[in-house]
Amino acid sequence: MQLNLSLGALSKRLRFTLVVLFTAVFTILAGIFLSVSVNAQMSPAAGDATAFNRTSSAYEETPPNLVDWETEDHDLGDEVFEEAFVSTPGTERSGLGPTFNNASCVSCHIRNGRGMPEPGQLLLRVTDGEATAQQTTTAKADILNNAPPVEGLGNQIQDFSIVGETPEAKVNILWQENAGTYADGTPYRLRSPQFDVILANGESLPDTVQISPRIPPHVYGLGLLEAIPEADILALADPDDRDGDGISGRPNRVWDEQTQSVTLGRFGWKANSPNLLQQSADAYLNDMGITSPLFPAEDGSTEIDQEKLVLAAAYAQTLAAPARTLMDNPQVQQGEKLFADASCTACHVATFRTGEHKYPALQNQEIHPYTDMLLHDMGDELADNRADFEASGQEWRTPSLWGVGLAQTVLPYSGYLHDGRARTFEEAILWHGGEAEMSKVAFETMSAEDRNALVRFLQSL
Ligand code: HEC
Ligand code: HEC
Ligand SMILES: [Ca+2]
Ligand SMILES: [Ca+2]
Ligand SMILES: [Ca+2]
Numbered sequence: 001m002q003l004n005l006s007l008g009a010l011s012k013r014l015r016f017t018l019v020v021l022f023t024a025v026f027t028i029l030a031g032i033f034l035s036v037s038v039n040a041q042m043s044p045a046a047g048d049a050t051a052f053n054r055t056s057s058a059y060e061e062t063p064p065n066l067v068d069w070e071t072e073d074h075d076l077g078d079e080v081f082e083e084a085f086v087s088t089p090g091t092e093r094s095g096l097g098p099t100f101n102n103a104s105c106v107s108c109h110i111r112n113g114r115g116m117p118e119p120g121q122l123l124l125r126v127t128d129g130e131a132t133a134q135q136t137t138t139a140k141a142d143i144l145n146n147a148p149p150v151e152g153l154g155n156q157i158q159d160f161s162i163v164g165e166t167p168e169a170k171v172n173i174l175w176q177e178n179a180g181t182y183a184d185g186t187p188y189r190l191r192s193p194q195f196d197v198i199l200a201n202g203e204s205l206p207d208t209v210q211i212s213p214r215i216p217p218h219v220y221g222l223g224l225l226e227a228i229p230e231a232d233i234l235a236l237a238d239p240d241d242r243d244g245d246g247i248s249g250r251p252n253r254v255w256d257e258q259t260q261s262v263t264l265g266r267f268g269w270k271a272n273s274p275n276l277l278q279q280s281a282d283a284y285l286n287d288m289g290i291t292s293p294l295f296p297a298e299d300g301s302t303e304i305d306q307e308k309l310v311l312a313a314a315y316a317q318t319l320a321a322p323a324r325t326l327m328d329n330p331q332v333q334q335g336e337k338l339f340a341d342a343s344c345t346a347c348h349v350a351t352f353r354t355g356e357h358k359y360p361a362l363q364n365q366e367i368h369p370y371t372d373m374l375l376h377d378m379g380d381e382l383a384d385n386r387a388d389f390e391a392s393g394q395e396w397r398t399p400s401l402w403g404v405g406l407a408q409t410v411l412p413y414s415g416y417l418h419d420g421r422a423r424t425f426e427e428a429i430l431w432h433g434g435e436a437e438m439s440k441v442a443f444e445t446m447s448a449e450d451r452n453a454l455v456r457f458l459q460s461l
Contacts, residue, residue, distance in 0.1 A: 044324075046367045046368070046369075049361055049367075050322070059219075081315045082106045084107070100158050114217055115411075116215065120160070124159075124197070124213055139261070159171050176192055178190050182446075188427070191427075192419075195213060219316045219319060220403060221403065223362045228355070245343070249398075252389050253390045256278065258275075265397075269399075270397055271391065277310065280309060280313040290304055292308075293306045318359055327460075338453055342442035346439075369402050370401035378395070378434045380394070426455060
């Protein structure tokens with residue numbers, strides 16, 4: 001009796017152990033099988049600098065091929081990117097304001113993804129539309145002349161301030177909705193923002209001030225875009241549309257503070273910044289009110305040193321681009337074909353090879369960013385009517401589309417297009433006009449099945 005009991009108990013324990021063991025083995029095998037089949041569907045977006053992660057942390061990955069010193073720069077840069085500045089003097093993080101838009105890089109570039117059209121994230125760049133062009137004698141003054149600052153506001157509205165100071169204005173965003181229909185009769189709705197800007201003195205912003213609203217773009221994969229040889233970008237420009245396809249595309253030319261010369265613009269919604277170092281210094285100064293060696297105060301003083309500035313740029317430079325997925329999915333394959341048939345690829349150019357870069361891991365990689373880095377006239381409805389260096393009030397730089405399929409996974413409700421007006425890919429496409437009018441019409445006249453396939457392709461990026 002006693003013996004039987006203990007045998008029974010033993011076999012029970014044995015059975016339990018076996019079940020646990022089988023479950024574990026099964027889980028491991030299923031895991032391996034799943035990851036293999038998922039990986040088989042993935043494909044590199046940036047050669048060895050691709051990150052194979054399609055979860056909500058997809059935009060925070062480094063290129064797997066970074067060597068130790070590159071990883072070290074990235075990790076130090078990560079801390080700098082997250083650093084929230086304060087107004088109290090005497091600390092590492094002093095110097096915020098007096099007026100600003102936000103207190104850290106990461107508060108606008110949340111998980112390195114695109115932002116939302118909301119105060120604290122959306123910026124308003126401003127220009128005095130009535131200022132008469134100044135007589136200029138230098139190349140710098142000449143190129144800056146295109147966007148004369150507004151008295152009391154400069155070239156950007158800072159709608160926050162440190163305690164004891166007054167924000168430059170209060171910005172209210174009002175949405176206007178319009179209805180439309182696809183060729184097959186399916187209805188859609190589009191919304192666009194209007195800005196009600198109340199200045200510190202209680203008055204409304206005069207109508208003569210041109211405003212350019214901009215949400216934070218994603219910041220991953222940018223080192224690779226910085227590494228595209230300039231000649232390869234210029235080779236795609238067709239300013240006079242000589243090939244007659246209705247698409248021109250031209251480079252922006254901007255002021256480079258480091259070299260003190262006019263150079264190709266690459267970053268920002270109008271390609272208004274030449275490189276990631278200057279873009280970072282610009283963000284410190286204009287978005288956070290922090291002077292740096294590149295943009296010091298009038299008396300030459302600075303609130304951060306060169307090392308910190310270089311590390312902030314290093315962070316953006318060393319973020320990987322996420323792998324594409326669902327390569328074997330027939331609907332995605334059909335969508336990719338439609339993307340080419342609708343001439344989306346005329347601007348969203350699929351492939352480049354990178355050249356020289358400070359970070360060797362980014363060099364000589366085949367990349368698929370889906371941008372030509374050029375400016376295009378996108379029509380009246382997207383126009384901000386404000387020039388930015390050589391970009392006109394109708395022109396925008398083609399944004400990269402790699403990783404765009406993960407936008408809502410990383411930050412639900414983040415918007416598309418320069419002011420975040422588009423809530424979905426369909427809306428983003430339906431706003432295309434100007435040089436992209438024919439692409440838009442192609443989409444509007446597709447069957448519902450084809451529209452879904454095209455959107456599914458974008459989701460696979
Ligand atoms: C108030 C929000 C805000 C803050 C704070 C901010 N940014 Fe940005 N960032 C933006 C917006 C908006 C743009 C687009 C600007 C434009 O089009 O001119 C941008 C653009 C960029 C770009 C170029 C992206 C591209 O695809 O062209 C980089 C890189 C960048 N920011 C890095 C930084 C760094 C580094 C910091 C901190 C020092 C920072 N940002 C702080 C809102 C912000
Ligand atoms: C003439 C050049 C051109 C063509 C053709 C074109 N695009 Fe674009 N695309 C742009 C530009 C420029 C923007 C940014 C416009 C803005 O922000 O106001 C953009 C924005 C987008 C966005 C939003 C990206 C973001 O980061 O917010 C998506 C998605 C997109 N395009 C998809 C497409 C698809 C799909 C097609 C084909 C049906 C297409 N585009 C055709 C130039 C083009
Ligand atoms: Ca300051
Ligand atoms: Ca200002
Ligand atoms: Ca052309």
